[in-house]
Amino acid sequence: MAEADAVVYSDVKFIKAKKNANGSQQQAASDGGSKVTLKRVAVAVLITLLVATVIALGFTYHHLFKSDYNSPTDEDEAVKKNLTDKPYEMKCEEGWEQNGTQCYYFSTNALTWSESRDECRRRGGDLVKVDSVEEQAFLQEKLGEKMMYDEDKHWIGLTDSKTERTWLWTDGSPLNESLTFWSSREPDDWKGQNPDGEDCVRMGERGGSDPKTWFDKSCKAFHKSICEKCVYCDSA
Numbered sequence: 174m175a176e177a178d179a180v181v182y183s184d185v186k187f188i189k190a191k192k193n194a195n196g197s198q199q200q201a202a203s204d205g206g207s208k209v210t211l212k213r214v215a216v217a218v219l220i221t222l223l224v225a226t227v228i229a230l231g232f233t234y235h236h237l238f239k240s241d242y243n244s245p246t247d248e249d250e251a252v253k254k255n256l257t258d259k260p261y262e263m264k265c266e267e268g269w270e271q272n273g274t275q276c277y278y279f280s281t282n283a284l285t286w287s288e289s290r291d292e293c294r295r296r297g298g299d300l301v302k303v304d305s306v307e308e309q310a311f312l313q314e315k316l317g318e319k320m321m322y323d324e325d326k327h328w329i330g331l332t333d334s335k336t337e338r339t340w341l342w343t344d345g346s347p348l349n350e351s352l353t354f355w356s357s358r359e360p361d362d363w364k365g366q367n368p369d370g371e372d373c374v375r376m377g378e379r380g381g382s383d384p385k386t387w388f389d390k391s392c393k394a395f396h397k398s399i400c401e402k403c404v405y406c407d408s409a
Contacts (some may be wrong), residue, residue, distance in 0.1 A: 263404040263405075264404070265404060269402075270315065271404070272308065272311045274403055274404050274405075275308070275401055275402070275403060275404070276298070276401070276402050276403070276404060277301065277312070277315070277399055277400065277401055278293070278296055278298065278399070278400040278401075279315065279316075279319055279327065279397070279398075279399055280292060280293075280327075280397055280398045280399070280400060281397055282397065282398075283395040283396060283397060284328075284395060284396070284398065285392060285393050285394065285395060286300075286328050286332065286373040286392040286393075286394075286396075287392065289328045289396070289397075289398035290328075290330070290343065290398075292398070292400070293398065293400035293401075296400055296402075297402050298400045298401050298402030299330055299343045299344070299400065299401065299402070300328060300329055300330030300343050300398060300399065300400065300401070301329050301330055301399040301400065301401040302329075302330050302331075302342045302343065302344065302346075302401065303329065303331075303352075303354070304352075305352070306352070306384065309354050309384045310384050312376065312399060313376070313377070313378065313381070313382070313383075313384050313386055314382070316376065316377035316378070316379075316386075316399075317377075317378065317379065317380050317381055317382065320377055320378075320379040320380075321379075322379065323378075323379055325377070325379065325397065326375040326376060326377040326388065326390075326396055326397070327375060327376060327377050327396060327397045327398050327399045328373065328374070328375050328396050328397070328398035328399070329374050329375065329376050329387075329398075329399055330342050330343035330344075330401075331343075331348060331373070331374040331387075332372055332373045332374065332392065333360075333372050333389075334372040334373065334392060337362070337370075337372075340374075353387070354376070354384050354385045354386060354387045355385060355387045355388075356378075356385050356386055356387060356388055357385070359387060359388050359389060360374075360387075360388075360389035361389065362389060363389075366391055366394070367391040367393060369391065370391070371389035371390050371391050372389070372391070372392050373389065373390055373391070373392035373394075374387055374388065374389055374390070375387075375388055375390050375394075375396050376388065376399075
């Protein structure tokens with residue numbers, strides 16, 4: 174019986190020792206696999222976070238870009254509403270009369286041609302330049318109502334004081350010979366009142382409707398005048 178017990182004990186010890194060895198190997202393998210798995214999970218999490226961050230940044234950039242360049246501001250909406258709901262009205266300042274995009278001031282001060290031009294400049298314009306039949310008709314209609322007597326004419330911005338018979342407007346542009354409104358037998362450069370002749374132009378016929386109402390006159394004569402400026406011009 175003693176020998177049998179020893180054999181059994183020996184077998185048991187051997188088997189147990191074998192199990193311990195296998196168990197240790199399996200545990201080591203298990204620990205190594207766990208570490209590899211954890212690393213893979215960590216990398217996957219980092220990649221996921223990076224992708225999410227990139228997507229978030231892209232969405233934010235797109236939102237900001239769209240807001241800056243495509244979305245109208247409150248100010249833009251206000252301007253748009255003002256332009257669509259209420260047509261923009263261009264108006265001349267008080268004391269000026271409007272015709273299209275131009276403003277006219279009919280001065281009642283009797284001054285020489287040069288003094289009249291200075292007055293117009295102080296008001297932000299210049300002596301009137303007539304550019305069309307319609308403009309001449311407008312001016313004559315107004316003067317027909319404003320003139321108190323036949324010689325109550327008004328200076329305009331036309332002169333040949335630099336070179337005789339070369340008529341220039343105050344802006345330096347030459348008179349368009351196909352667009353003139355000289356009265357009969359004008360200009361005549363009459364020297365009866367001034368030996369220098371008549372180098373400046375006045376216009377107007379009391380109560381008349383004929384547009385041909387230009388007369389040359391000595392620049393030193395005293396007359397009222399017509400100033401002109403555009404609706405957009407500053408009055409400074």
